[in-house]
Amino acid sequence: MKYVVGVDFSASQNACMLAEYETGRILRKKEVLRGAFYKEPNSPDDSPRPLDCYCPGLPVEDRAHAYLAGLVQGFLNDAGIKKSDVMAVGISLAGKLFSDGRDGKDVLFMGANTPKRFGKTESGRTSINATRTLRKEFRGIPIIGGNDCNCTGIAQSILYETRGIGPKKTFYLTISTGIGGGGPKEDADEIGHMVIGNVHPAVSLKCGCGVQDCLEAYASGTGISNFAKKIIWLYRMNPRKFAGYASYEREVGRLLDKNGRPFNLKEAAVKSMLAGMINEKQRKGEAFTAKDVFKAMYKKDLLAYHILNTTARMTAEVIASTAQIHDLERVGIGGGVGANNPKYVGMIQKHVNRILIKGNKMLPKGVIVEVCPLGKAANDYGALSLAMPEKYRAQWAKTMLKATGKKR
Ligand SMILES: [Zn+2]
Structure with missing residues (x-):
C-alpha cells in the first residue's frame, strides 16, 4: 500500500496523520500536545519552548526542520511504514509562507507566535526552514507546506x-x-x-x-x-x-x-x-x-x-x-x-x-x-489535502464526506 503523511506544525500543538494514497482514508494519527513552539499560558513571549531543549548540539536555527523530520520518522516507525511507501508529505503551518515547497525547494515560514530565534535572517527577513532534513530523507517526493487556513480552505474546496x-x-x-x-x-x-x-x-x-x-x-x-x-x-x-x-x-x-x-x-x-x-x-x-x-x-x-x-x-x-x-x-x-x-x-x-x-x-x-461543511474533519484534512494526488481527487472527496458525516 502507498501512503501520504500530513503534519500539523502549528504554534502550540503538533500532529501527524497517515492516510491511504488512493482514497485519503486516515489510518493513524498522533498528537503532541506540547509541540515544538509550545508556550505555557500567560508566560512571556521569550520564555523557553520545547525546541530550545531539542538536540542542544544543533544550531538553534536548524532545530525546527530537525524536529519536524524526527516527528515524521518516529510516527512512521511506530506505524511500521517504510519511507519508500510514502508518496507525499503536506505540512500545515500557523504563519506566513515565504516558500511552499512546490518548486522542490525548502518550505520557509514565520508565524506571529513563533519566536524569531528559531529562524534565519536574510536580507532583513527572518524565516524558519521546516523541511531541510525531511527533504534529505525523502528524496524525490513532493513535500508541500501551506498556511493552516489555506490548508483547511483547500480541504473544504474538495468537498464543495x-x-x-x-x-x-x-x-x-x-x-x-x-x-x-x-x-x-x-x-x-x-x-x-x-x-x-x-x-x-x-x-x-x-x-x-x-x-x-x-x-x-x-x-x-x-x-x-x-x-x-x-x-x-x-x-x-x-x-x-x-x-x-x-x-x-x-x-x-x-x-x-x-x-x-x-x-x-x-x-x-x-x-x-x-x-x-x-x-x-x-x-x-x-x-x-x-x-x-x-x-x-x-x-x-x-x-x-x-x-x-x-x-x-x-x-x-x-x-x-x-x-x-x-x-x-x-x-x-x-x-x-x-x-x-x-x-x-x-x-x-x-x-x-x-x-x-x-x-x-x-x-x-x-x-x-x-x-464549514468539513466539521471536525477540518483539523485532520488540512495538512493532508496538500499531499492529495490530483488524480484521486474524487475518491478523496468521497472519503472526506464520510468522515464529516461520522463526526458531526
Ligand atoms: Zn490587524
Missing part, C-alpha cells in the same frame, strides 16, 4: 467540488482567537487585518498587529469580548460618550432588533446582563469571553444582540469585499466561534445579502455563507 461548486469560487474563514482565511486562492490569509470603516471613535479598538480598526480587533473571539467590555465600560463610566455612540448608531440605521424594529440602546444597556456577567467573572478571577456574549444573546439580551450584530456586519463587509475581488460563490465558516454558532453565521449571511443587493453586476447570485 462534489456539490458542483468550482474550487476557486470557495473560501474558508475561521473565527477563533483570531480571524484568518484561505482556500485554493492563497493570497487572502490575512483577511482578519482588513480595516473596518464607519466605527464611532468612542468604541474604536486597536488590533494586535498595531493597526486601528482591523476586523480581528472586533469580530474574533478575543475581539468580541473586548468590544463588549468597551461598550459596557462606556455605558458605566462615560454616559455622555455612550449617548453619542447610541445616537450615531441610530442615525446610520444600526439600532434595529432582529425583526427590524428600532430600539433604544440605553434601555437595552440598563436591562442587559453583560455588566453583571463581567463583574461576576472578575470576582471569580475568570476571563469574560465571547462565549458569555453569545450566552447573553441566546437569552434575548438586546445589548448582546447589538454587539454581535455589529461584529456580524463587520465580518459580512469583509466577506462581501473579498467575494467581489475573488469572484466567490461560497464561504464556509469554521473556528470555535464560527462553527459553534450557526445562528451567528446566519446573521453574517443576512448582512452579506443586504450589502450584495440582488442583481448587482459583479455577483448577481450573491454569496452563500454557511458553517
Whole structure:
C-alpha cells in the first residue's frame, strides 16, 4: 500500500496523520500536545519552548526542520511504514509562507507566535526552514507546506467540488482567537487585518498587529469580548460618550432588533446582563469571553444582540469585499466561534445579502455563507489535502464526506 503523511506544525500543538494514497482514508494519527513552539499560558513571549531543549548540539536555527523530520520518522516507525511507501508529505503551518515547497525547494515560514530565534535572517527577513532534513530523507517526493487556513480552505474546496461548486469560487474563514482565511486562492490569509470603516471613535479598538480598526480587533473571539467590555465600560463610566455612540448608531440605521424594529440602546444597556456577567467573572478571577456574549444573546439580551450584530456586519463587509475581488460563490465558516454558532453565521449571511443587493453586476447570485461543511474533519484534512494526488481527487472527496458525516 502507498501512503501520504500530513503534519500539523502549528504554534502550540503538533500532529501527524497517515492516510491511504488512493482514497485519503486516515489510518493513524498522533498528537503532541506540547509541540515544538509550545508556550505555557500567560508566560512571556521569550520564555523557553520545547525546541530550545531539542538536540542542544544543533544550531538553534536548524532545530525546527530537525524536529519536524524526527516527528515524521518516529510516527512512521511506530506505524511500521517504510519511507519508500510514502508518496507525499503536506505540512500545515500557523504563519506566513515565504516558500511552499512546490518548486522542490525548502518550505520557509514565520508565524506571529513563533519566536524569531528559531529562524534565519536574510536580507532583513527572518524565516524558519521546516523541511531541510525531511527533504534529505525523502528524496524525490513532493513535500508541500501551506498556511493552516489555506490548508483547511483547500480541504473544504474538495468537498464543495462534489456539490458542483468550482474550487476557486470557495473560501474558508475561521473565527477563533483570531480571524484568518484561505482556500485554493492563497493570497487572502490575512483577511482578519482588513480595516473596518464607519466605527464611532468612542468604541474604536486597536488590533494586535498595531493597526486601528482591523476586523480581528472586533469580530474574533478575543475581539468580541473586548468590544463588549468597551461598550459596557462606556455605558458605566462615560454616559455622555455612550449617548453619542447610541445616537450615531441610530442615525446610520444600526439600532434595529432582529425583526427590524428600532430600539433604544440605553434601555437595552440598563436591562442587559453583560455588566453583571463581567463583574461576576472578575470576582471569580475568570476571563469574560465571547462565549458569555453569545450566552447573553441566546437569552434575548438586546445589548448582546447589538454587539454581535455589529461584529456580524463587520465580518459580512469583509466577506462581501473579498467575494467581489475573488469572484466567490461560497464561504464556509469554521473556528470555535464560527462553527459553534450557526445562528451567528446566519446573521453574517443576512448582512452579506443586504450589502450584495440582488442583481448587482459583479455577483448577481450573491454569496452563500454557511458553517464549514468539513466539521471536525477540518483539523485532520488540512495538512493532508496538500499531499492529495490530483488524480484521486474524487475518491478523496468521497472519503472526506464520510468522515464529516461520522463526526458531526
Ligand atoms: Zn490587524
